[in-house]
Amino acid sequence: MKKIWVYAEEVQGEISKVTLELLSKAKELAKAFSHEVEIGAVLLTKGIGEMTETLEAYGAEVVYAGEDDRLEAYCHTTYAPVLARLIKKEDPDIFLFGATQIGSELAPTVAAIVKTGVAAHCVDLRIGDDGLLISEVPAFGGKIIGEILIPKCRPQMASIKPGTFIATESCVKCSVVKKIDLTGLEDADKRLIPLKTCVTKSEAKPIDEAEIVIAGGYGLCCSENWSRLQELAELLGGAAGSTRPCLDEGWADNEQTMIGTSGKSIRPKVYMGFGISGATHHICGMKDSGLVISINKDKNANIFGVSDYYAVSDVNEILPILIDLVRSSKATAAEKGEKECH
Numbered sequence: 001m002k003k004i005w006v007y008a009e010e011v012q013g014e015i016s017k018v019t020l021e022l023l024s025k026a027k028e029l030a031k032a033f034s035h036e037v038e039i040g041a042v043l044l045t046k047g048i049g050e051m052t053e054t055l056e057a058y059g060a061e062v063v064y065a066g067e068d069d070r071l072e073a074y075c076h077t078t079y080a081p082v083l084a085r086l087i088k089k090e091d092p093d094i095f096l097f098g099a100t101q102i103g104s105e106l107a108p109t110v111a112a113i114v115k116t117g118v119a120a121h122c123v124d125l126r127i128g129d130d131g132l133l134i135s136e137v138p139a140f141g142g143k144i145i146g147e148i149l150i151p152k153c154r155p156q157m158a159s160i161k162p163g164t165f166i167a168t169e170s171c172v173k174c175s176v177v178k179k180i181d182l183t184g185l186e187d188a189d190k191r192l193i194p195l196k197t198c199v200t201k202s203e204a205k206p207i208d209e210a211e212i213v214i215a216g217g218y219g220l221c222c223s224e225n226w227s228r229l230q231e232l233a234e235l236l237g238g239a240a241g242s243t244r245p246c247l248d249e250g251w252a253d254n255e256q257t258m259i260g261t262s263g264k265s266i267r268p269k270v271y272m273g274f275g276i277s278g279a280t281h282h283i284c285g286m287k288d289s290g291l292v293i294s295i296n297k298d299k300n301a302n303i304f305g306v307s308d309y310y311a312v313s314d315v316n317e318i319l320p321i322l323i324d325l326v327r328s329s330k331a332t333a334a335e336k337g338e339k340e341c342h
């Protein structure tokens with residue numbers, strides 16, 4: 001029997017969305033095999049709580065669960081050896097991780113112990129005719145999509161960006177919970193010990209949850225325009241997103257705003273891009289948006305090729321105009337509403 005596993009990442013006592021996306025993809029990959037496939041979720045935690053039910057609801061048939069106080073805070077020196085031992089015992093064929101901060105560290109650490117390969121930051125996965133996992137990864141500055149195969153070693157490992165796949169609930173709900181043997185946890189490498197967990201909550205709306213994303217690029221030219229972009233996003237009830245240069249310049253100070261290969265993948269109803277050229281690394285993260293509107297002063301900008309509407313215009317001029325327009329139409333709507341109330 002083939003085994004396709006997903007690492008179940010926990011965020012504050014809940015299963016992360018990317019885990020559910022990967023379980024949904026695992027179910028799809030399983031259809032490529034004519035024989036039986038086990039969809040497994042591997043969870044390391046201080047307290048399982050209701051997480052097994054969530055994993056089951058998204059298609060996990062077997063939940064490998066390791067529960068212990070010492071697993072309260074993620075640390076690769078504790079987690080990786082446990083996963084490596086489980087792999088050696090159960091011999092999964094495929095093991096998928098979210099390309100999150102945790103997954104991006106844990107997957108290669110585990111792979112190095114069990115001596116296999118990881119395709120990192122994949123944008124798609126499929127099963128080839130020979131039954132091997134084909135992981136698609138942007139390469140050469142995003143100009144080509146490379147296909148990575150791990151023909152000899154097992155498991156075939158891959159990390160996938162959050163938002164790449166859609167999480168769909170499963171109709172088959174009958175999972176088995178198998179306890180992971182945690183003996184040896186006390187011998188874990190103690191060079192790194194998590195002392196405490198500090199949760200930082202951003203005031204801003206997360207770009208992967210917003211229906212409207214107003215994105216800015218290097219063409220914004222200054223931090224004042226980034227503030228204007230944020231204001232426009234707020235007025236429209238959306239979120240502000242960025243390209244990498246916006247972060248590099250320090251205009252955007254939150255890494256969570258970056259859209260693209262090494263940032264987030266988004267699917268808002270409306271995406272508006274200001275001063276963005278349309279590099280593949282960025283397009284990869286926004287191509288599934290609904291309505292795409294772009295503003296760039298270069299009439300040949302790449303982003304126009306993936307836009308429903310575009311304006312050849314200077315962001316310095318158009319941003320203040322748009323803000324005034326939205327503000328005044330909101331004020332008119334509020335006034336009308338007030339009059340109707342009276």
Ligand SMILES: Cc1cc2nc3c(=O)[nH]c(=O)nc-3n(C[C@H](O)[C@H](O)[C@H](O)COP(=O)(O)OP(=O)(O)OC[C@H]3O[C@@H](n4cnc5c(N)ncnc54)[C@H](O)[C@@H]3O)c2cc1C
Nearest residue numbers: 217218219243244260261262263275276277281297314315
């Ligand atoms: C491994 C790797 C991973 C990467 N991952 C990401 C990623 O996840 N996300 C990402 O975004 N990038 C990523 N990049 C960087 C990416 O390749 C591009 O360099 C980046 O997306 C370009 O951002 P930009 O469009 O803001 O800037 P530029 O390409 O410099 O484009 C600026 C645009 O602004 C326009 N402009 C200038 N002034 C004005 C004005 N006044 N009004 C209107 N338009 C104006 C210009 O015509 C130009 O088209 C990655 C790169 C590498 C190598």
